[in-house]
Amino acid sequence: MTNHFSTPEHEIFRKTVRDFAEKELLPHKEEWETAKTFPKSVFKRAGDLGLLGVCFPEEVGGSGCDYWYKVIFCEEILRCRMAGVAMDLEVQADISTPVIQYLGSDEQKELFVKPAIKGDKIGALGVTEPGCGSDVANIKTTARVEGDDYVINGSKMYITNGGRADFITLAVRTGGEGHKAISLVTFPTDTKGFSVGKTLVKMGNHSSNTTLLFFENCRIPRRFILGEENKGFLYIMMNFQGERLVAAINAVAGCQLSLDDAIRYTTEREAFGKRIIDMQVWQHKFAELQTKIEAARQLTYHAVDLFTRGEDAVQAISMAKLFACDLAQEVGYDCLQAHGGAGYMEEYDISRFVRDIRLLTIGGGASEVMKEIIAKRMRLGKK
Numbered sequence: 001m002t003n004h005f006s007t008p009e010h011e012i013f014r015k016t017v018r019d020f021a022e023k024e025l026l027p028h029k030e031e032w033e034t035a036k037t038f039p040k041s042v043f044k045r046a047g048d049l050g051l052l053g054v055c056f057p058e059e060v061g062g063s064g065c066d067y068w069y070k071v072i073f074c075e076e077i078l079r080c081r082m083a084g085v086a087m088d089l090e091v092q093a094d095i096s097t098p099v100i101q102y103l104g105s106d107e108q109k110e111l112f113v114k115p116a117i118k119g120d121k122i123g124a125l126g127v128t129e130p131g132c133g134s135d136v137a138n139i140k141t142t143a144r145v146e147g148d149d150y151v152i153n154g155s156k157m158y159i160t161n162g163g164r165a166d167f168i169t170l171a172v173r174t175g176g177e178g179h180k181a182i183s184l185v186t187f188p189t190d191t192k193g194f195s196v197g198k199t200l201v202k203m204g205n206h207s208s209n210t211t212l213l214f215f216e217n218c219r220i221p222r223r224f225i226l227g228e229e230n231k232g233f234l235y236i237m238m239n240f241q242g243e244r245l246v247a248a249i250n251a252v253a254g255c256q257l258s259l260d261d262a263i264r265y266t267t268e269r270e271a272f273g274k275r276i277i278d279m280q281v282w283q284h285k286f287a288e289l290q291t292k293i294e295a296a297r298q299l300t301y302h303a304v305d306l307f308t309r310g311e312d313a314v315q316a317i318s319m320a321k322l323f324a325c326d327l328a329q330e331v332g333y334d335c336l337q338a339h340g341g342a343g344y345m346e347e348y349d350i351s352r353f354v355r356d357i358r359l360l361t362i363g364g365g366a367s368e369v370m371k372e373i374i375a376k377r378m379r380l381g382k383k
Contacts, residue, residue, distance in 0.1 A: 017076035025080035045121025083356035084208030096123035122164035137179035143172035162211035179233035193218040204355035251324035262335035267313040322370035325360035
């Protein structure tokens with residue numbers, strides 16, 4: 001669905017992404033979901049189409065476009081009907097690389113950002129660990145200084161693209177305890193001592209590559225630091241804003257696709273001598289869901305607008321992620337119910353949607369964390 005920020009150029013880009021998703025990715029849906037992976041060539045093809053660097057500056061190989069192009073990419077790529085493929089591409093374009101562009105040296109941009117935009121190298125974000133997820137301040141992976149190097153030891157868990165990443169935007173502990181002792185570094189995965197653990201079997205997002213990572217006396221140059229040492233927690237929180245926006249956009253787009261599917265199915269299906277869509281109970285349910293989806297869309301677009309204008313968007317982004325991702329659970333449940341027994345079958349996209357969207361209220365900061373952020377912004381509780 002278009003928005004009032006759209007221009008003819010935006011809609012040309014929308015068609016490019018939609019064609020890529022529907023004509024080049026969708027035909028492989030069953031194959032890649034069953035294999036629980038997809039070819040690296042998808043990254044290269046996305047890079048060739050200019051999809052991975054649309055909002056990056058031209059000097060690093062991007063298109064220099066506004067953030068609404070990224071919104072369109074996230075909305076349309078889901079038409080491949082594989083949330084795992086969409087997530088892996090979004091981690092590449094929107095989560096692991098922007099922070100390098102913002103904070104990295106010319107060398108880091110040359111080594112990591114430029115080839116990522118082309119799809120020649122695959123990136124991952126390494127924050128979550130076996131002992132901490134949303135509690136970023138308590139990560140245990142360490143980076144001690146030895147001369148001009150960092151020596152890294154520890155592990156990361158639930159890392160998207162982890163099994164095939166060429167580089168990781170990695171959170172490490174460079175000081176003592178707490179959030180003031182964390183740094184971000186760019187970590188090449190050909191570093192000695194780095195290893196990939198087992199590929200994790202997930203409830204949903206089957207086509208996405210998710211792994212454990214291990215670091216044993218891994219030595220990288222200190223110049224691979226991003227920004228200032230011990231300022232990494234702040235950088236991670238800043239990076240989370242983009243990740244949470246993407247989650248909200250994905251939730252809204254997925255909700256709309258699923259509702260459209262349910263309307264189509266109930267229009268074609270009859271029960272008790274009439275079409276299901278002609279039953280008032282489903283007309284009212286679909287009207288209610290469409291209203292909520294539109295509310296989530298406008299809240300998300302409002303957060304995007306604040307974000308792109310450089311205003312304080314933390315509360316709006318947290319609200320958008322909370323509302324849209326929680327709504328996806330409701331939409332998934334009701335739209336599967338509208339399909340009846342067919343919705344429980346893997347051949348219908350609604351079945352996949354229901355298991356895939358469960359991640360949305362967890363990844364990038366759980367719904368409970370969003371509520372905590374919003375409550376603090378409202379100055380609730382103790383002064």
